[in-house]
Amino acid sequence: GILDFIIIGGDFFDKQLYGNDPFIDLAMKLMVNILISAKVVRIVYGTSSHDSDQYGIFDALAKDVPVALEGFEYNFRIITTVEEEELLPDMKVLYIPEEYIFNKKDYYAPYLEKPHCYDYIFGHGMIYEAFSGRVKKQDEKDTSRRRAPMFSSAELGNACNGDVLFGHYHIHSEMSDNVSYVGSFSRWVFGEEEDKGFYQLAFDPETREYKKTFVINAKALKLITYRFGYKDSVFKSTEEMEKTAQMILKNRI
Numbered sequence: 001g002i003l004d005f006i007i008i009g010g011d012f013f014d015k016q017l018y019g020n021d022p023f024i025d026l027a028m029k030l031m032v033n034i035l036i037s038a039k040v041v042r043i044v045y046g047t048s049s050h051d052s053d054q055y056g057i058f059d060a061l062a063k064d065v066p067v068a069l070e071g072f073e074y075n076f077r078i079i080t081t082v083e084e085e086e087l088l089p090d091m092k093v094l095y096i097p098e099e100y101i102f103n104k105k106d107y108y109a110p111y112l113e114k115p116h117c118y119d120y121i122f123g124h125g126m127i128y129e130a131f132s133g134r135v136k137k138q139d140e141k142d143t144s145r146r147r148a149p150m151f152s153s154a155e156l157g158n159a160c161n162g163d164v165l166f167g168h169y170h171i172h173s174e175m176s177d178n179v180s181y182v183g184s185f186s187r188w189v190f191g192e193e194e195d196k197g198f199y200q201l202a203f204d205p206e207t208r209e210y211k212k213t214f215v216i217n218a219k220a221l222k223l224i225t226y227r228f229g230y231k232d233s234v235f236k237s238t239e240e241m242e243k244t245a246q247m248i249l250k251n252r253i
Contacts, residue, residue, distance in 0.1 A: 003038040004088060009167025009182055010046025010098065010124030013054060024057065031058050040075045040087060045097035046124045046167060082111060090205040096123030104149040112159045119203060121164040126150040129175040153179040162210040165199055186220045196220040224251060
């Protein structure tokens with residue numbers, strides 16, 4: 001049956017597309033299937049260098065097609081700035097697209113400083129715990145330039161009764177019980193052996209019960225990374241090298 005809603009966590013695109021790019025056709029076909037699969041569709045705007053202000057290619061689907069079909073209407077929106085919405089009756093959500101701002105604390109205070117206010121938070125951007133050791137935690141007192149904010153799982157989770165689900169980081173990661181990166185739906189590069197897929201959510205507004213299930217994309221490309229150090233047996237003899245090569249070929253599918 002048709003789903004209640006589909007939320008896309010940004011970076012629907014990887015780069016700016018041009019009129020003759022075959023990926024435009026693919027994007028259109030995918031969006032048509034998304035729109036006919038759910039009562040409500042929301043896209044949380046992602047990284048500007050990826051999404052590149054090009055969601056306008058779907059304007060005809062969202063505006064002209066419903067007119068041509070005499071009243072048929074998609075409940076479809078692109079979320080470009082932080083906002084709240086009663087997505088379904090008695091289900092309050094917060095959207096946090098990636099925005100470039102001066103003062104993170106002041107900008108998000110009206111939303112994140114309300115404990116347990118939302119049933120779900122859908123966002124795109126950096127969550128510190130996923131990048132710990134690779135990036136420095138931001139100095140929030142430095143408001144001299146616009147930049148993409150970095151959130152902690154604690155501040156996001158504290159504002160939410162249900163689940164916080166973010167896009168941006170390609171590897172499916174759970175930073176806490178209710179704060180997760182969905183990860184990319186498929187696998188396009190090496191070094192991402194973790195499962196790919198999407199989250200299926202269930203919410204009962206009467207009991208306020210939340211359930212989240214990660215559905216694995218079994219058709220994701222299989223790209224296995226092998227790493228060898230200079231002391232590995234593969235370098236000891238031609239026979240070992242051949243044996244290793246055969247093992248790689250056997251496991252490539």
